[in-house]
Amino acid sequence: RKEVEQDxxxxxxxxxxxxxxxxxxxxxxxQSFFWYRQDCRKEPKLLMSVYSSGNEDGRFTAQLNRASQxxxxxxxxxxxxxxxTYLCVVNKDPGxxxxxxxxxxxxxxx
Amino acid sequence: DTGVSQNPRHKITKRGQNVTFRCDPISEHNRLYWYxxxxxxxxxxxxxxxNEAQLEKSRLLSDRFSAERPKGSFSTLEIQRTEQGDSAMxxxxxxxxxxxxxxxEAFFGQGTRLTVV
Numbered sequence: 001r002k003e004v005e006q007d008x009x010x011x012x013x014x015x016x017x018x019x020x021x022x023x024x025x026x027x028x029x030x031q032s033f034f035w036y037r038q039d040c041r042k043e044p045k046l047l048m049s050v051y052s053s054g055n056e057d058g059r060f061t062a063q064l065n066r067a068s069q070x071x072x073x074x075x076x077x078x079x080x081x082x083x084x085t086y087l088c089v090v091n092k093d094p095g096x097x098x099x100x101x102x103x104x105x106x107x108x109x110x
Numbered sequence: 111d112t113g114v115s116q117n118p119r120h121k122i123t124k125r126g127q128n129v130t131f132r133c134d135p136i137s138e139h140n141r142l143y144w145y146x147x148x149x150x151x152x153x154x155x156x157x158x159x160x161n162e163a164q165l166e167k168s169r170l171l172s173d174r175f176s177a178e179r180p181k182g183s184f185s186t187l188e189i190q191r192t193e194q195g196d197s198a199m200x201x202x203x204x205x206x207x208x209x210x211x212x213x214x215e216a217f218f219g220q221g222t223r224l225t226v227v
Binding site for chain 2: 004008031032042043044045046087089091092096097098099100101102103
C-alpha cells in the first residue's frame with residue numbers, strides 16, 4: 001500500500017464550480033500535512049498546510065481527519081488559473097522526508 | 111534570482127555514462143532534499159542533508175547514486191552507469207532551519223530533466 005493515496009482524476013470542471021480532492025495516508029504517526037500545487041512541467045509549490053482544526057485560505061479549504069487518516073482540499077469558485085496537479089503531502093515519520101501522493105489533475109474550463 | 115537553482119536544466123546521456131547534477135539552495139537554508147519525479151507520479155524522496163550531514167537516504171538511492179553537500183551550501187547528485195530507468199526529473203528543494211524535526215516549508219528548484227538513451 002502506498003503511503004499517500006489520491007484519486008488521480010482528471011477532474012474537469014467549469015469555471016465557478018466547487019471541487020473537492022481527497023487523500024488518505026497510511027502512517028498514523030504522521031504529524032505534518034500539506035497540499036502542493038504543480039503546474040505542467042514546473043516545480044511543486046506549497047499551496048497550504050493542513051491543520052487538525054481545518055484551515056482556509058481564500059477560496060481554498062483544507063481539512064484533516066486524523067482518526068480516518070484522511071485529508072481533503074476544497075476549491076470554491078474555480079478559476080481557469082486553478083488548472084494544475086494538486087499533490088497531497090505527508091511527512092515521513094520518523095524522518096525528514098515528505099511523502100507525496102501521485103497528484104490529482106484539475107482542469108477548469110470556460 | 112534568490113530561489114533554488116539547479117543545473118543543468120536538461121541532460122541527455124547515453125546508457126552507461128555518469129552524470130552529475132548541481133543544486134544551489136536558497137541562502138541560509140540549512141536543509142536540502144533531492145527528489146525524483148517520473149511522469150504521472152509525485153516526487154519520490156531520495157536523500158536529505160542538514161548542513162553538510164547526509165541524515166537520510168531512501169532505498170531508491172541505489173549504489174549507483176551518490177549525493178554530497180561538502181560545505182553545507184550547494185549539493186551534487188551523481189548517477190553512475192546510467193540506465194534507461196533513471197530517466198526522470200530530479201528535483202532539489204531547500205528549507206530553512208526548524209526546531210528538531212519540525213517541518214519547515216520546502217522550496218523546490220525547477221529540476222534537471224534527465225533522459226538516458
